[in-house]
Amino acid sequence: MEEVKLFGAWPSPYGYRVIWALELKGVKYEYIEEDLSNKSDLLLQYNPIHKKIPVLVHNGKPISESHVILEYIEETWPGNPLLPSLEDPHGRASARFWTKFIDDKALPFAMLLMTDGEELEKAAKEVREILKILEEQGLGEKDFFGGNEIGLADLAMGLIASSFGVIEELAGVKVLNGDEFPGLCNWVKKFKENPAIKKNLPDPDQMFVYYKQKREMLINSRAALSYK
Amino acid sequence: MAQVTLLGAWPSPFVYRVIWALKLKGVDYEYVEEDILYNKSERLLKYNPVHKMVPVLVHAGKPIAESAVILEYIEETWPQNPLLPKDPHGRALARFWTKFGEDKNPALFGFLRTEGEQQVKATKEGQEQLRILEEQGLGDKKFFGGDEIGMADLEFGWLAWWLEVWSEITGVTLIEAESFPRLHAWIQRFKEFPTIKETLPDRSAMLTHYKGYKGLRTPYLALAKS
Numbered sequence: 001m002e003e004v005k006l007f008g009a010w011p012s013p014y015g016y017r018v019i020w021a022l023e024l025k026g027v028k029y030e031y032i033e034e035d036l037s038n039k040s041d042l043l044l045q046y047n048p049i050h051k052k053i054p055v056l057v058h059n060g061k062p063i064s065e066s067h068v069i070l071e072y073i074e075e076t077w078p079g080n081p082l083l084p085s086l087e088d089p090h091g092r093a094s095a096r097f098w099t100k101f102i103d104d105k106a107l108p109f110a111m112l113l114m115t116d117g118e119e120l121e122k123a124a125k126e127v128r129e130i131l132k133i134l135e136e137q138g139l140g141e142k143d144f145f146g147g148n149e150i151g152l153a154d155l156a157m158g159l160i161a162s163s164f165g166v167i168e169e170l171a172g173v174k175v176l177n178g179d180e181f182p183g184l185c186n187w188v189k190k191f192k193e194n195p196a197i198k199k200n201l202p203d204p205d206q207m208f209v210y211y212k213q214k215r216e217m218l219i220n221s222r223a224a225l226s227y228k
Numbered sequence: 229m230a231q232v233t234l235l236g237a238w239p240s241p242f243v244y245r246v247i248w249a250l251k252l253k254g255v256d257y258e259y260v261e262e263d264i265l266y267n268k269s270e271r272l273l274k275y276n277p278v279h280k281m282v283p284v285l286v287h288a289g290k291p292i293a294e295s296a297v298i299l300e301y302i303e304e305t306w307p308q309n310p311l312l313p314k315d316p317h318g319r320a321l322a323r324f325w326t327k328f329g330e331d332k333n334p335a336l337f338g339f340l341r342t343e344g345e346q347q348v349k350a351t352k353e354g355q356e357q358l359r360i361l362e363e364q365g366l367g368d369k370k371f372f373g374g375d376e377i378g379m380a381d382l383e384f385g386w387l388a389w390w391l392e393v394w395s396e397i398t399g400v401t402l403i404e405a406e407s408f409p410r411l412h413a414w415i416q417r418f419k420e421f422p423t424i425k426e427t428l429p430d431r432s433a434m435l436t437h438y439k440g441y442k443g444l445r446t447p448y449l450a451l452a453k454s
Contacts, residue, residue: 001316040421048364048415049328049360049364058317061317063317063320063324064324064425065323065324065327067323067327068320068323068324068327069320069322071317071319072318072319075316075319076316086304089301089304089305090287090290090292090301092304093292093297093298093300093301095301096294096295096296096297097292097293097294100297101278102293133278137277137278156434
């Protein structure tokens with residue numbers, strides 16, 4: 001019997017990507033919540049190099065790095081595919097391109113959470129530019145980045161649907177609005193309506209509490225550093 | 229117009245990665261040199277509007293950008309002489325190490341961008357990552373890909389050729405043979421591999437190029453995420 005374990009840490013969007021992939025494909029798995037301030041021996045054994053989540057363990061063999069895990073899941077459980085078929089290598093390349101794009105842009109999103117004042121304004125501006133590229137060039141006229149169905153790139157963008165609203169609220173900014181980004185707002189709605197996704201979204205109130213605490217801690221520690 | 233066109237900028241290691249993949253698989257292509265510093269062509273801006281960078285592969289008129297994405301495309305489109313193993317776990321490992329290379333570019337290239345004490349620190353940090361690569365990435369294998377050159381070998385190909393040139397210019401040696409015997413042996417194997425050996429940029433031309441007024445701060449190093 002196949003044994004699939006997923007090590008994650010709520011509410012990490014990287015962990016959620018893998019949860020969504022497994023759920024969309026109906027793969028049974030055991031989820032193990034990690035306390036990142038007190039990493040388990042198992043996690044350190046399975047991901048000695050980065051010591052991070054998510055880690056997928058399949059029949060005892062570990063795989064780390066979320067996009068590497070997603071490719072592994074796609075190859076191992078080909079039902080309900082997350083990539084276009086091999087007949088369409090360009091479509092597959094496009095999915096990988098947009099996955100890499102959002103991964104490379106993690107910092108401005110993180111800065112929205114971690115900063116205030118001028119730095120926050122700068123981060124908001126950068127995020128707005130990123131969303132513009134996603135709206136016009138990534139999504140275009142499509143419902144999903146993957147086309148008619150949720151695909152790999154949609155899962156990578158999932159944080160925009162799941163946690164971004166809470167981050168915006170805490171930062172006191174409204175970047176993702178329906179006037180500037182009708183396509184993305186429609187995408188958020190459709191993404192969250194998917195039955196497998198809907199059942200596996202982090203609770204917004206719990207996220208608010210979690211990220212509020214994190215934001216205060218991060219802003220305070222950055223202020224403390226600037227006085228050194 | 230050729231079926232396969234590669235937009236590149238000499239002597240970018242990111243571009244060479246793609247050239248090696250095409251050559252290893254025996255794929256015919258047309259190479260087009262882009263002036264990415266001063267005069268990006270309309271064609272480049274059309275084919276890579278998001279990043280406006282090389283390499284870009286154009287196949288039957290459709291563009292693919294980002295060297296890692298291009299390598300996956302090449303692997304799927306021309307499956308001969310595979311760059312990835314068949315088994316999903318082996319493929320995951322190859323992709324893991326490829327990503328490790330991408331993520332650690334800033335640490336590995338750090339010695340190029342610093343001087344004095346900063347450079348000593350940056351060199352040490354780079355060597356810490358190389359230690360992981362030596363012991364856990366390469367181990368006792370002939371290549372990162374096992375017995376044959378694979379995707380991860382192409383990711384680290386710059387260590388086998390560009391590093392020597394940069395070391396000569398900066399006076400910093402990142403990989404000493406005694407400290408990194410496996411990586412050192414891999415370097416010799418990689419650059420002697422026939423297809424690779426025929427496809428390396430001329431060393432003295434590289435020295436001139438990297439010593440030039442922009443020197444080691446040329447964009448395709450600074451934008452090491454391409």
